[in-house]
Amino acid sequence: MKTFAELNFPGRLIAVEGLDGSGKSTQIYLLKRWLEAEGIKVYFSEWNSSELVKSATSKGKKRELLTPTTFSLIHATDFADRYERHLVPLLRAGYIVLCDRYVFTAFARDVTRGCPPEWVRGNYSFAAQPDLTMFFKADLEVSLNRILEGRPKLKFFEAGMDLRLSTDPYESFKIFQGRILDQYLAMSQEFNFVIMDANERVEKQQILVRKLVSERIDLKQFKRRSPLPLPPSLRDEREDKEKEEDKAA
Amino acid sequence: MKKSHRFYGHGIPRIKPEDLGGKLIVVEGADGSGRSTQIAHLVDWLETSGRPTVQVGLKRSTLVSEELEKAQHGNVLSRTTLSLFYATDFADQLENIIIPALKAGFIVLSDRYIYTLMARDMVRGMDEKWLKNLYGIAPEPDAVFYLSVEPEELVQRNLSKNATLDYWESGMDLGLAREVFDSFLKYQGAMGEAFRQLQKTYKFEIIDANRSVNSVNKELRKKIGAVLDGE
Numbered sequence: 280m281k282t283f284a285e286l287n288f289p290g291r292l293i294a295v296e297g298l299d300g301s302g303k304s305t306q307i308y309l310l311k312r313w314l315e316a317e318g319i320k321v322y323f324s325e326w327n328s329s330e331l332v333k334s335a336t337s338k339g340k341k342r343e344l345l346t347p348t349t350f351s352l353i354h355a356t357d358f359a360d361r362y363e364r365h366l367v368p369l370l371r372a373g374y375i376v377l378c379d380r381y382v383f384t385a386f387a388r389d390v391t392r393g394c395p396p397e398w399v400r401g402n403y404s405f406a407a408q409p410d411l412t413m414f415f416k417a418d419l420e421v422s423l424n425r426i427l428e429g430r431p432k433l434k435f436f437e438a439g440m441d442l443r444l445s446t447d448p449y450e451s452f453k454i455f456q457g458r459i460l461d462q463y464l465a466m467s468q469e470f471n472f473v474i475m476d477a478n479e480r481v482e483k484q485q486i487l488v489r490k491l492v493s494e495r496i497d498l499k500q501f502k503r504r505s506p507l508p509l510p511p512s513l514r515d516e517r518e519d520k521e522k523e524e525d526k527a528a
Numbered sequence: 529m530k531k532s533h534r535f536y537g538h539g540i541p542r543i544k545p546e547d548l549g550g551k552l553i554v555v556e557g558a559d560g561s562g563r564s565t566q567i568a569h570l571v572d573w574l575e576t577s578g579r580p581t582v583q584v585g586l587k588r589s590t591l592v593s594e595e596l597e598k599a600q601h602g603n604v605l606s607r608t609t610l611s612l613f614y615a616t617d618f619a620d621q622l623e624n625i626i627i628p629a630l631k632a633g634f635i636v637l638s639d640r641y642i643y644t645l646m647a648r649d650m651v652r653g654m655d656e657k658w659l660k661n662l663y664g665i666a667p668e669p670d671a672v673f674y675l676s677v678e679p680e681e682l683v684q685r686n687l688s689k690n691a692t693l694d695y696w697e698s699g700m701d702l703g704l705a706r707e708v709f710d711s712f713l714k715y716q717g718a719m720g721e722a723f724r725q726l727q728k729t730y731k732f733e734i735i736d737a738n739r740s741v742n743s744v745n746k747e748l749r750k751k752i753g754a755v756l757d758g759e
Binding site: 348401 | 622665
């Protein structure tokens with residue numbers, strides 16, 4: 280699996296992975312806000328969000344029609360749609376693409392559900408490797424608590440109820456998440472995950488995220504030539520900065 | 529009944545191919561090759577002789593058939609996406625209809641199978657290895673018949689039935705020709721070629737279907753009869 284940089288794409292792809300409740304979505308959202316404010320061409324894509332495929336997925340989930348195989352294939356379809364229609368053109372156009380979950384989510388979940396790893400990986404083999412993958416590793420208890428705190432109604436597939444691990448959704452969720460975590464950790468070296476300590480404070484993690492991203496990617500190459508209009512609060516800040524830069528020049 | 533199925537590849541989690549009895553009979557061929565007519569006659573024949581049958585075909589799953597239809601209408605999905613969407617449709621029918629029916633000893637008649645899906649993708653430049661892995665979930669049928677009809681004859685049959693040529697069956701998404709008529713001939717020629725390529729791996733019988741419905745059906749019944757007698 281080659282990275283987008285190795286394949287000579289002008290753009291770069293950054294992915295975050297982790298269990299539900301690991302805080303990865305918050306981190307990538309804050310990263311996106313920062314990059315936007317810096318005037319960088321950035322696009323955000325979320326797992327399971329392609330419009331067309333989504334209606335089939337939610338029908339399948341609601342009516343509990345999905346098996347491990349169809350669960351895997353329908354998510355692969357969703358991913359392929361976003362990959363072919365958004366990710367690839369944007370990366371060709373020199374964007375920084377941020378992905379909340381990438382193929383590794385499928386590698387971990389589908390294999391936990393019993394799909395053969397070679398089959399799942401083969402199906403996703405059209406996708407290149409991210410240029411940076413951050414894995415948000417929280418103690419299992421911490422991420423479970425974040426999700427289960429309010430005793431929400433867990434959805435059937437979310438809780439892994441299709442695996443018949445337990446008749447209690449909370450118990451099932453715990454076992455299921457534990458197994459997914461094992462899968463993630465087993466592939467972390469192979470796919471160069473950068474492990475982030477997700478037990479830390481959000482602000483502190485974000486400082487590390489931004490530092491890591493600016494070390495790994497030469498961000499100034501990804502600036503818009505003509506900046507998009509920003510909300511006034513950020514606009515002033517940017518204008519000040521530009522003035523300073525002009526002065527320095 | 530002898531239970532002797534196997535999967536082409538990794539198969540389906542928690543399904544043992546030894547548990548699959550019944551018979552899986554596939555009829556392949558282009559639109560206008562007479563597939564549906566032949567299958568209808570076969571069902572009559574089998575059921576009259578007291579054998580339980582079930583029919584499956586492409587784009588008939590509960591899970592995604594509607595969405596797939598919509599996507600095709602708008603022609604909005606890219607190649608890999610459409611391919612995986614069709615695989616989802618196939619897998620849904622496989623697990624909810626084909627496998628339970630085989631377990632119960634039924635004769636499953638499949639109006640097209642993974643070969644059409646693979647051939648369509650191969651013509652569009654998809655990797656054969658990728659396709660083989662994807663469709664490793666499919667059980668190997670007991671018999672596959674490819675109804676072969678010359679593209680010129682297919683044109684005649686499709687036009688006399690619908691007075692038009694279907695966008696996808698003409699491969700219009702490929703930009704092979706400006707006119708649908710020319711595109712249809714080129715596309716069906718390429719599909720025939722892809723089927724011959726697939727035949728090297730997946731053995732299927734090529735049936736000359738440039739003949740009358742009855743004479744084709746007679747040949748199919750004879751061959752299927754032999755498969756059923758071999759139990």
